[in-house]
Structure formats: structure tokens, C-alpha cells
Amino acid sequence: MDVPLATAATAFAGATAFGGLTAVSTETPCRPFGRTVPGSAAVQQGLGLGTGLSAPWPLAAGALWQALLGDAESPLPGRVCAVMGGAALLDTLVQPSTWRPRSVGAAVAVGLNVLTASALLTAGVLSARAAARKQLPSAGGWSGAAAAPAAPDQQTRRA
DSSP states (O other): OOHHHHHHHHHHHHHHHHHHHHHHHHTOOOOGGGOOOSSOHHHHHHTTOOBTTBOOHHHHHHHHHHHHHSOTTSSHHHHHHHHHHHHHHHHHHTOHHHHSOSSHHHHHHHHHHHHHHHHHHHHHHHHHHHHHHHHSOOTTSOOHHHHSOOOHHHHHHHO
16 A cells, blocks of 8 residues: 555545535535536535535545555556546636635635645655556566577676
8 A cells, every 4th residue: 555645545535525514514516617517515415526615525435445455566546546636626626616715614625625636646646656667677677688698708707
């Protein structure tokens, strides 16, 4: 398990839960680019669409799942979390409630969303890069030149 990735995913899930509860209590539905999406904030949150103050809960659950249960040696969990963090950051930025919060709780939820989505994006990129570096062959690994037999004068030098 990649600890920084798991920490970022857990914080992201917490911010999503806080934002969802705040959006339901302040009735702040999802309005991407100012367009109205049918349903109240509670219905949108229940269906997994997200609200004006939170990312969709399936996004947070998927990030947690990849960070906690994904193969730490593979770059896939990091890549998935980076994409989810970027998507959540963009989702937060296109909501009118981000730019005009109606309460202190809404402003805190927006700040937490931006902070944790950015942390998830960064941790995902760093995790994917580190895992990809581990999968590269080392300098002593197989290469096309190593497969060819050594010349006779090279064999005497090695001995």
C-alpha cells in the first residue's frame, strides 16, 4: 500500500462526505456551468451525481478502493487516483457555489474539495511515476547487447 496515496484518498473521501452533508443541509445542488440538474441536493448525492459542494461519492469510493486495495507495485492505482483527483478538481471549479458560497460551511467545503482533490492528483502522479520507475529494467538487467556472446578477448579480461 502506498501510504501517501492512501492518505490523500482518505482525506478526499472525508472532504466528499463533509461537502455532501453541507450541501444537503444548505440545499446546494449540482449546477455545472450554472445549468440546473434535476433533483434536490439530497437526491443528487444519493444517486452518486455529487452536489454543488462535493464530488460524486462513487469517485471518492473508487479512489479509496484503488489506494487501499490496488497493487502497490503497479502504476495503475496512482494513475486512477490522479485522474479522479483531476476530475474532482475540475468539477469543483465549474460549480457556481465555488465562486459564490452561501455560508461559512459551504466555503470550508469548497476549500477542502480543492485542497484534497489537488492532493489526490499530486499523490497519484507521484505514485504512478514511482511504480513505473520500479518496473523499468535496471542497468544490470537484460538488454539486447547482453544476449550476444562475448568476444574471445572480452572473456579473457573477465577471468
